[in-house]
Each structure stands twice: as structure tokens, then as C-alpha cells.
Amino acid sequence: xxxxxxxxxxxxxxxxxxxxxxxxxxxxxxxxxxxxxxxxxxxxxxxxxxxxxxxxxxxxxxxxxxxxxxxxxxxxxxxxxxxxxxxxxxxxxxxxxxxxxxxxxxxxxxxxxxxxxxxxxxxxxxxxxxxxxxxxxxxxxxxxxxxxxxxxxxxxxxxxxxxxxxxxxxxxxxxxxxxxxxxxxxxxxxxxxxxxxxxxxxxxxxxxxxxxxxxxxxxxxxxxxxxxxxxxxxxxxxxxxxxxxxxxxxxxxxxxxxxxxxxxxxxxxxxxxxxxxxxxxxxxxxxxxxxxxxxxxxxxxxxxxxxxxxxxxxxxxxxxxxxxxxxxxxxxxxxxxxxxxxxxxxxxxxxxxxxxxxxx
Numbered sequence: 434x435x436x437x438x439x440x441x442x443x444x445x446x447x448x449x450x451x452x453x454x455x456x457x458x459x460x461x462x463x464x465x466x467x468x469x470x471x472x473x474x475x476x477x478x479x480x481x482x483x484x485x486x487x488x489x490x491x492x493x494x495x496x497x498x499x500x501x502x503x504x505x506x507x508x509x510x511x512x513x514x515x516x517x518x519x520x521x522x523x524x525x526x527x528x529x530x531x532x533x534x535x536x537x538x539x540x541x542x543x544x545x546x547x548x549x550x551x552x553x554x555x556x557x558x559x560x561x562x563x564x565x566x567x568x569x570x571x572x573x574x575x576x577x578x579x580x581x582x583x584x585x586x587x588x589x590x591x592x593x594x595x596x597x598x599x600x601x602x603x604x605x606x607x608x609x610x611x612x613x614x615x616x617x618x619x620x621x622x623x624x625x626x627x628x629x630x631x632x633x634x635x636x637x638x639x640x641x642x643x644x645x646x647x648x649x650x651x652x653x654x655x656x657x658x659x660x661x662x663x664x665x666x667x668x669x670x671x672x673x674x675x676x677x678x679x680x681x682x683x684x685x686x687x688x689x690x691x692x693x694x695x696x697x698x699x700x701x702x703x704x705x706x707x708x709x710x711x712x713x714x715x716x717x718x719x720x721x722x723x724x725x726x727x728x729x730x731x732x733x734x735x736x737x738x739x740x741x742x743x744x745x746x747x748x749x750x751x752x753x754x755x756x757x758x759x760x761x762x763x764x765x766x767x768x769x770x771x772x773x774x775x776x777x778x779x780x781x782x783x784x785x786x787x788x789x790x791x792x793x
Contacts, residue, residue: 439777442755443586443730443768444608445628452682452772459678471675480674484667487681494684494692497617497640504639504659505667505677510536510607510626513637514543517603517622520649520659521577522548529553529576529600534561534585535761536605544580551576560762561588563725572600578621584609586629587759589732589766590725595619609729610638611687612771613697621645629729630770632679636672687771696771703769703778704728710782716789720764734764741765744788753781 440447456470463470464479473480488503497503506512517540522528526548530541532555544550553570556563564585572579578601584591586608596602601621610625617623622641628634639659646660655661661669690696708726711717711733720732735741741764745757758764769778 436752438752438754439774439780440755441753441767441769441773441777441781443629443759443766444626445634446630446768446770447772448632448679449683449686449772452679452686455682456675456679460675470678473674475668475671475674483674483678483681484672487677487684490681490684490688491638491640494611494687495615495617495640500643501617502641502643502646502659502663504641504662505672505680506637506639506662507635507673508637509634510605510624510637511539513605513622513624513639514540515546516657516659517580517624518544518547518550519653519657521621521645523650525549526577527551527573527575529572529579531555531565531570531579531581531596532557533564533582533588533590535587535759536585536607537580537582540580540582540605548577553579560720561585561590562720563722564590564592567597572598576600578603581605582607584727584729586730586768587732587761587766588720589727589730590721591727591729593724608770609727611684611693611696612700612729614693627676627680629768630683630772632683633676636676636680638680683772699775700728700769700771703773703775704731706775706778706782707731707767707769710785714789714793716793717785720762729768729770731767731769732758732762732764733766734758738763740792743792747788748781748784751780751784753777753784756781 459470461469491503528548529551532538532541532552541550541552551573554565579598580603582605602619603622604620606623607625608629611630624637624639627636641659646663649658687696711719718734735744748756756765756767758766
């Protein structure tokens with residue numbers, strides 16, 4: 434087997450190697466049952482045990498209150514852009530959104546199909562290089578909820594603290610869930626695609642407060658009602674079994690590391706190494722303002738596009754892969770999610786120093 438490279442991809446992203454090894458065995462022969470994991474019936478006692486354990490670990494790690502449902506849905510996080518307003522809004526109802534990047538902008542577009550949407554803040558004219566403080570925007574008393582994206586993969590920004598507003602909070606945590614503590618009780622809905630911090634693509638985690646389940650109008654299609662899936666414990670139809678299994682294994686890995694407080698410390702240390710390398714020279718320039726910097730996605734530029742292309746190519750040649758920035762802003766981007774090893778950040782920092790010395 435070739436030596437593993439360091440995968441800085443923004444998603445699907447690197448997974449814990451121990452989880453990959455465990456899955457490789459179970460996908461062929463699960464618990465010596467004589468069939469593979471992905472051949473199990475989703476209603477078998479074996480898979481039901483997997484789903485129950487995954488639910489339990491998520492609740493334990495995040496401190497999910499008893500009056501919340503944990504759902505495993507399909508359609509990617511992007512389907513939540515319309516499912517949320519479809520279930521919670523309607524004619525004459527208003528919601529407030531914060532526009533801090535591509536994914537919030539897409540969510541705003543979908544939400545406008547279902548209600549009156551007020552964009553209380555936007556950093557689009559600043560190339561989405563920052564997130565707002567609480568004092569920079571207000572939320573109408575008529576708003577059903579305040580929607581925001583906690584971490585922006587493309588632009589490398591992150592809310593250092595969650596908004597402190599009286600309005601019901603709804604958050605897309607696709608790229609930083611389980612990376613730091615969060616008070617779930619302050620939110621109506623938290624959702625996240627799995628492929629960054631939880632597992633492979635194919636399942637979307639939705640944590641929803643139970644009183645919100647009955648808000649959907651009768652005209653909402655059955656499969657697009659949260660209540661449909663909550664009433665059947667995500668088994669209304671065949672769920673994405675393998676991704677759910679992987680999420681459970683990643684949650685177990687995370688628990689063994691000391692849970693979310695443990696991984697938060699590791700994430701802070703990794704990000705500090707990388708940002709220090711960027712700030713130590715004028716050769717590199719971070720995209721995000723310092724008080725909005727993400728611990729998950731570090732976006733930066735070099736003096737010219739030509740040097741950026743050279744940097745990406747030479748880094749890939751030494752096993753530092755996936756550093757090309759998003760096509761919308763170019764440059765470089767290092768995604769260092771929970772499972773990304775510290776050694777990979779250290780090797781990138783060393784490479785950056787050598788590249789600046791040789792090309793600066």
C-alpha cells in the first residue's frame with residue numbers, strides 16, 4: 434500500500450485512520466455475521482444497534498437535551514436550505530439571515546421561496562472576509578428565527594462565539610460541528626453534512642427541538658417534513674446506512690480523544706501553528722480578518738497567481754494534497770478538520786518556510 438498523503442481537502446475530507454481500518458473490515462464481514470455491513474437490512478437488529486449507538490454518542494458528545502430529536506437525513510446539507518423554511522415559514526412569516534459566504538447566500542435564495550427574508554448583515558462586498566459581531570445587526574421581533582453558518586469553508590471565516598440574540602437560532606454547522614463545545618439548547622435546529630468532521634458524504638445530521646416538528650403546513654410533502662423522520666427515528670425509508678455507521682465510529686474515536694474539549698484544544702494548536710506561519714512573513718496573506726479566522730479552513734494567498742499555482746503543485750509532489758483554493762476566490766486553502774493530524778500541519782508549515790525562502 435502506498436504511503437498515505439496529507440489530505441487538506443475541504444470535503445470529503447480526511448477521516449481517522451483507525452476508523453477507515455475498522456470500516457474496511459466491517460464492510461466485508463460485520464461482526465463475523467458472514468455478510469458485509471452494507472448488506473445488512475436497515476431494520477435488522479445489528480443495524481438498529483448501530484443507529485442507536487450513533488444517536489447516543491452524538492447526544493453524549495454535544496450534550497443534546499432530551500427534548501431534541503437527532504435525525505439522519507439524505508439530500509446533503511443543501512437540502513436543508515429549503516427544508517427549514519418549508520417547515521417553519523409560510524405566507525406572512527419572516528426570518529432573518531446573516532450572509533457570510535457562499536452557503537448562506539444559497540440558503541437565502543431558497544428561503545425567499547417560502548417567506549419574507551431579511552438579510553440583516555452581509556460581508557459580500559468585502560469578499561466575505563469576516564463575520565459580524567452581535568452589535569452589527571439587529572433581528573426583527575417578527576422573525577421566526579435567525580439563520581447563520583458557523584464556519585465558512587471557502588473564505589476561512591468562523592463565528593468565534595455564537596450570536597447572542599433572543600430569536601430562535603438555526604445554524605449550518607457543516608464544517609465545524611464537533612470541533613468545539615456548543616450549547617444545543619440555544620438552537621432550534623442544528624444541521625451538518627457529514628463529509629467534513631463526521632464521516633463520508635451521504636448523510637446529513639439534523640438536531641431539531643421537538644416543538645418545531647408540528648409547524649409544517651399540510652401542503653409540505655411527506656418526505657420533506659421533519660416530523661415524518663422524527664416519528665420513525667430516521668427509518669421512514671432506507672437511511673444511508675454506511676455513512677451512519679461511519680459517523681458512529683468517528684464519534685467513538687472522538688470520545689476516546691477526550692470528547693469535544695479534547696479535540697478543541699488540538700484544533701486550536703493546529704490552527705495557531707498555521708496562522709503563525711502566515712503572519713510571520715509578508716509572502717503569505719490570510720484572507721480572513723484575524724478576529725474572524727476559522728480553525729477549520731485556512732485560506733491564504735501568495736504574491737501572485739503564478740506562485741500560488743507553483744506552491745500547490747510542489748506541495749502535492751511532497752504529499753501535501755488538496756491545497757488549491759476555491760474557484761471563487763483562488764489562492765490556497767488548508768482544511769484541517771478534527772481528523773487532520775498535527776504532523777501534517779507541521780509539514781505544511783516547514784514547506785511554506787522553504788517555499789518562501791526559495792521564491793520570496
